[in-house]
Amino acid sequence: MLSIGEFSKICEVSAKTLRYYDEIGLIHPDEINADNGYRYYSISQLKKMLFINRLKSYQFSLEEIKAILELEEDQSGEKLYSALSRKRREIEQQIKALDYTLKQMSNDISNLEKGIPMMSRLDTIEVQLVETRPMNLLFIRLMMSSDDYAKGYGKYFSGLYTKIATEKLTLLGTPMTIFHSPEYNPAGNDTEFAIPIKEAVQGTRALPGGLCARSVLKGSYSELTSVYAKLREWVENEGYKLVESPYEVYVTDPNQVTVSEDLVTKVYFPVQKSI
Incomplete structure (x- = not known):
């Protein structure tokens, strides 16, 4: 048996952390002395603790780690494989985002050196001021938190495409997102995922055409806030007003491009002339 101090030293986990892990049910001491409350861990628990440390280094939360540890043995291999694969995709996305941030920062530094704001x-x-045509949209509308957007795009658009394929509907355009909330709320925003189709069936609605201020973004989605700011400034300066919810049309599929610079997104602000 190992004292909590020995176990802590070998695994490089503080005794305080080990006590917390015990409280939340992550790993319990193999034995607790009833007289003095000293905690002891078995040699066999070293492997479990190292496994926990490995999962933490892969950025799994303690809640996620606990769920993995609770898997039945005959399922753990398959489900652990799925969990690791999913986490790897998340980390790859984080790396891409950080890489883009570094490129953006380097560009800003270079511009500042040249005296460019x-x-x-x-x-x-x-x-541009454009006239759009009416569209028939197959849609799903729900409240989405900011953390759910990236996951939601794939999930909900995939569901819409499945319905199109199953019911043999006629695709007329690329996916779009309409933002209905009057203000940004990290806890949840009224968001509509939609795909233009020909047929008017259950789950579709009409999007009226009309005058729109439009801008085309070629690059990372993180630049969309700049596009929105520019559009809002243009609407104000040109004597227009926003009359419907703004929306984005995704010209390129993010799963089909290798670098964010190849992404193409059109942003529309439905407007009319101010009186």
Whole structure:
């Protein structure tokens, strides 16, 4: 048996943390002395603790680790494989995001060295006034938190495409997202995922056409806030007002591009002339 101190030293986990892990049911001491309360761990528990440490290094939360530990032995291999694969995809996305941030930061530093203002990018965003046609949308509308957006895009668009294929509907355009909330709320926003189709069936609605201020973003979705700011500025300066919820149309499939610079997104602000 190992004292909590020995166990802590070998696994490089503090005694305080081990006591917390015991409280939340992650790993319990193999034995607790009834007289003095000293905690002891068995040699066999070293493997479990090292496994926990490995999962933590892979950025699994304690809640996720506990769920993995509770898997039945005959299922743990398959489900652990799935959990690791999912976490790897998440980390890959984080790496891509950090890589883009580093490139953006390097570009800002380079521009500042040349005397170019950091937010000069806004001046290069073009806005056009266009007339859009009415569309028939197959849609799903729900409240989405900011953390759910990335996952939700794939999940809900996939469901819409499945319905299109199953019911042999006619696709007329690329996916789009309509943002109905009057203000941003990290806890949840009224979001509509939609795909234009020909047939008017259950689960579809009409999107009226009309005058729109439009801008095209070629690059990372993280730049969309700049596009929105530019569009709102243009609407104000040109004497228009926003009359419907803004929406984004995804010209390229993010799963089909290798670098974020190849993404193409159109942003529409339905407008009318102010009186």
